[in-house]
Structure formats: C-alpha cells, structure tokens
Amino acid sequence: MTRPIGYYVHHHGDGHRQRALAIARALGGGITLLGTGLVGRTEGIDAIGLPDDRIALNFGGDDRTGETLNERPSALHYAPFDHDGVRRRTAAIAGWIAEARPRLFVVDVSVEVAMLARLCSVPTVYVRLSGVRDDRPHADAFASASALLAPFHAALEDPSTRPEIVAKTFHAPGIIRSALAGTVDESLILVVLGRGGGTADGERWAEAARAAPHYRWEVLGPCSVPAEPPPNLRLRGWVDNAEEAIAGAGLVVGAAGDGLVSAVLAHRRPFLCLPEKRPFDEQCSKVRRLAALGAAVVVWTWPTPTEWPALVAYAVAQRREGWPAALATPDGPGRVVDWLASLPLVAALGRQSAL
Template sequence: MTRRPIGYYVHHQGAGHVARARLIARALDRPCTLLGTFHAVDPGVASVLDLPDDRIGEGFDGRDHAATRPLAFHYAPLGIDGLRGRMARIAAWAAAADPVLIVVDVSVEIALFARLLSVPTLVVRLPGDRTDAPHLEAFRGAERLLAFFPETLDGGANPDWVRAKTEHVGFLAAEPTGDRPAEDGSLVVVYGRGGAGGHGADLAAAARAVPERQWHVLGPVADVPSAMPANLHLHGWVGEIGPHLDRAALVIGAGGDGLVSGVVARAKRFVCIPEPRAFDEQVATARALAALGAAIHRPAWGPPEEWPALVRAGLALNPARIASLGRGDAAGRAARLIGAMADGLDPGDRAPRCVG
C-alpha cells in the first residue's frame, strides 16, 4: 500500500529552517516533499516543490503593513505575481499528492491556506512574543504545535492552551561525532545567512582590544579596513562551522536556531548578540539564556573598550549551564512525532477522494 506523503513547508529567511527540514525529512519513514523557495540553498533531499518567491523586496520583515490586510494574516499584499504563483503551485501539489499532513516552518499564511485546502497541519512555533491574532489563529487551526527549543525557554506571555498544544523536542543540531578538535583558546564570531553580517572596523577594534586571543569570523563582513590586526581572521562562508565551534573557547553570535543549537550541542560558552527579527524571537532567546546563566546577553556589538570585560565574563560562564539545555536526537524525536501524527491521520480506511 502506498503511504500518503507529508509536505514540509520551509521559510526562506535564514538557513535554519531548511537545515532542520532536511534532517527531519531524511529521518521520516514516509515520503516527504519540501515546499519552499530554494534558489539560494540546496534543500538536500530528492522530493522538492520549488516555489516562486513572494517577497516584495529584500530586507522586509515578513509583514505587508497594508491598511486593508485581514487581521488573520501578516502578509497578504495585492497584485504580487510571485505570491499568486506560490499559492497556486501549493494547491496543485496538494490536489495531486493528497498529503496526509503539512508541517509548516514557518508561515501563518501557509498554515491557514493548508487548512482551506483541507490538509491537517503541524505548525512550528518559534521563540518570541507570538500572541498576535495571526499567530494565534494559525496555532488554533493546527493539529499540534512543534517547538525546536526546550520548554525551559518558553516565554511566559504564551496562553496556556498554546503551551498545552506544543511538543518541545529541543534544540535541533547535527550531533558532534568522532574525534573533535581540542579548544585552542580562540574566539569565534558567527554571522548567519538571515542577518546583516559584521562590520570590519568593529571587528578590528574588538580584536585590538583583546590582543591575547585569536579572533575567527565566519560569515559575511562588510567595510573591511585595509589595516587588519594580526589576530583577526576573516573566513567568510564556510561549509561546516562545527570544527570552528569545537576549537573555540568562546562563541559570539546572534540568537538564531542554528547557532544556538550548535553551542548547546557542544557546551560552548556563548555571548549572544541578537539580530532584529519580527516578534523579537532572538531577543527572547538571548534573555532566556542569560536568565539561566547559560550565556551573556549583549543587545549590540558595543565599543572596543567594553570587549575585554565582556570576553572575561563570557569565559567565566559555566558551560554545564548551556549543556543542560540539550537533549540529543531532536531530529529523531521530531520525525517520530510527525510520523505518529501521520499514521493517526491516515489509518488506511480513508474514503476515496472526489477529484473533479
């Protein structure tokens, strides 16, 4: 008997969504198709529905701010061909594939659209204040909610019914395996795909202020000065940040899922400098980590004279605090949860579809 497939919608802000979708899709024991815009990243799985880009411009915050926008949506601009094509392609795929479930990571609009297509959803919850009407309606329409962070970090503003509906599978990261490089005392600064990157002058000033440490910077850096301190190393994009994290005595970076998962999995001392995101998701993560003594929260990069004390404070952290937030095998737990949901929704005696 052919098992009905699962759809997995992947948001195109940052690399974290597609990274965890790839891990989970590979762990599922049922066919899974990733739905998303993949022009800038390899989804890494065989079954993909590549969607037209619906963004009205680079750098927007995911909301259209139109006065006529229905209150159940964040993003429903008028006259956007990419948005129309995106929804049409999802509808055509759903009609042809008959998915048992769509995992939505993340989009209020896709979650509600799937409901209109009569497809059950499992909606991913991100950190931050998501008590606005669109989020709550997407949560209400979902069968279950999935959080890739521990319950310890769940914000107190969320209604009880949202918490009760949520499965916290924990931080998802590829678990370090085999022999890992020993720490070499270096500082590693990480900039991800979803942010603005670093500024060369700021990095150079910080490196000069802490000359006894080697600074290794991963990701994009703009405005690099011609004269760079000898202890500052700009690596740009790297294929795998894990070996750099392994060697670091202290990691400095934003509060995105990918980096936070990596430092938790490796029990790394962490200075979290959250980047601007809608609904303050990174700020919420940074504050929660700091409240637990698991990281230092720094709202912005800061002047060079503050870096010696900040590095000392970061190095004084007890790495057991951040390690305690990890459970291991989050991808496996998520895949088992999704698979069990699919099995419950597809008992094998489903009435035939009416296809016009």
C-alpha cells in the same frame, strides 16, 4: 503506497532549511520540501521551488509600504495586492496538495501557508518560534494546527506564553546538530554571522580583535573587509562545516538565531550573544531565558574596545561553572519523527493508500 508529508520552508535565514533537512533525513523518505530558493540545496531530498513572494529583494516583511492602501485582514501577516509571485506560489502549493494528497503539512513558518494548507483539507503542524506571538494571525494558525512544534527547550519558553499553547507544543531542541568530537581550541573566538542578518561590519570585528589580542578571532558568514585587519583576525566567509567550527571554539560570539543557538547548546560552548531586533521579540525573549539559565552572556549594545576583554573573560568563566541540566540536548530529529508518527490523525491518514 504511504501518503507523503509536505514541509514548507521559509526563506528568511537558513535555520528553517536546516531543520527541514534534519527531519527529512531522520524520516528516511516520503517527504517533499516546498519553498523559495530550495533548488539544489536539499541534498537530494524531494523539493519544489516556489516563486518569490517578496516585494523587493531587501524587503523587510511589511506589505503596507509607502502611501499604498492595503486593507490587510487582521488575521494575516502578509497579503500584498496584485503580486504575481504570491498568486503563483499559492497555486503551486495548492496544486501539489491536490496531486500528492499529503497526510500532513509541516509549516516552518508562515501563517498564510498554514491557513492555505488547512483550507486544502490537510492537517498541519506549525513550527512555533521563540518570542511573544500572541497576535491574532499566530493565534489563528496555532488554533487551526493539529499540533505545534517548538525547536527549542521547554526551559526557554517565554513566561507570557498561554498555557493552552504550551500544552499543544512538542518541544524539540537539538534538531540542527551532528555528532562531532574533537579538540577545543581555547584561544579561538568564533564569530558566526548568518543569512538572517548579523553585524557584518568588518571594522567592528577588527576593533574587537585588537581589544583582545591574545585570542584568534575568526568570522564566519558575510562580513566586509576592514581597511587594516589585525593579524589575529581571519574572515572565512561561508563555510560548509560551521557546526564543526562551533564545536571546536573556545568562545562563540553571535546573535540568537535558532541555528546558532542550537549548535551552541548542543556542543555546550561558551556563548557571548548580541541579540538582534526581530519581529515578536524573538531573539530578545530567547536570550533572556538563556541568560537566566546561565547559558549565555548577553550584550544589548555594541561593546566599546575597553569592554571586550572583560566580556570575553566573563563568558568563558560562566561556562566553566557548569552546564544547566535543563538544557540537555537529546536526539532532536529522531524525536520529531517519532512524535509526528504518533499524532492520531497523521497515523490514520498514513495508513491510507495514495491511490
């Protein structure tokens, strides 16, 4: 019996889960997903639900809150004192590793989980996101990993990334995608708001729709209902076929989360991007490269009503000028599975019996 692969899925945003599912499907079995909020959301793929480690549901990630003293080691991002969820999830991960003896643990993403898996004597592959991640916790996680996986094109690499980190990285664009074909509705502007955040103020999108009345505006994701929605605005909420909607849109508007950017690039849609503030300059770093390659029009501050028509026209015209060859999107999940199998230590451990 082949020893399994473990895959940790972070619970902020939905791109981590989507990547994990795509890779698991391509692998065809022998993988277990571990994460908070996974139960019932893994399409039948083996999964272990982990206790929540957040201090509060609206927690922003900083464990040094209020006047509470937390002498967090400089090698960690998140280590709150006396948190039962942290204790129980750590025990659950370590317990699964002890029982399953995985040949590999993929971490998407958490410095603490990566170091825990490594301390449990498991080779790790760390999913390295966009941005400037040159702090000590990331440096230690990168160094301890057998290899690094970047779910974006090498052309989108931040110029400040150290050469040895790039050399250790396998770039795998197009992990989150499906083969879709259909008609593009040039009159449709699709606004995509994700679980990781987004401008969910319906009044703002009503204002934008009024400013460009010759287009139909549809908003996917959580969004408040405006007091007087214009007739060309439709709030669709959560949908199961978001990628199909993206593939058929005349223009996509949204932030720079990995899932949305991957879908936009996969289907080569015009993209008007309003990046959001994220740790380690993640979205801003990504969109600067997208803009430099001609794959997005970036808006750094919320547009005024008079600015919307020109921005829409500019984004559509940019796409019609051609698609950057550097951003061709191959079969992401399949390439990842082949690459994982080729890692020497992973291949060697995979030949050992789980008994």
